[in-house]
Amino acid sequence: GMWLLLAxxxxxxxxxxxxxLYLGLTLAYFAPVFVLQWAFGGDLLWxxxxxxxxxxxxxxxxxxxxxxxxxxxxxxxISPRYTLGLGAFGLPLEEMAFFLCTNLAVVQGLLLAWHPEALRRLR
Structure with a gap:
């Protein structure tokens, strides 16, 4: 649900x-990855x-x-032309979202790859 809303x-x-544009690109790029990860193993990630x-x-x-x-x-x-002008501590919201999404995608992928139940589900 939440990932589809972000998409x-x-x-x-x-x-x-x-x-x-920048935030839209980030969300549209990562949301399908998150949908797939959580559809496959959301219970395992939780x-x-x-x-x-x-x-x-x-x-x-x-x-x-x-x-x-x-x-x-x-x-x-970071171009103000493609950003919303929101952020914290001098960091645009778009940059914050990009790094958070990148790390979530990598860590979730690794956790799913290492989880014994995930391997059983693939078989």
Missing amino acids: ALGVLLLALGGKG GWRRALLLGAGLPTLYLWFADAWAIREGIWW
Whole structure:
């Protein structure tokens, strides 16, 4: 349910273009991955939610800090033309969503690959 809503929001933002483009691209790109992961093994991921939270949360915090620093130092910048102008600690919402989604996709994939029940389901 939640992943389908994010996919719909992503598609809507893509259709509108402009300031919602970056967030729309991120949500539309990752939502199908999350739908598949949770349809296949949402119960398994929920059972390992502590590992999921730590495995995705800590790297996300690190990447948010590193990205905010790089933006603040002028190493790179994020176009205001394609972003909503929302964020925290100098980090645009779109960057926060991108790093969170990337880490969730990787960690969820790894947890599903390592879960003994997931292997049984594939057979």
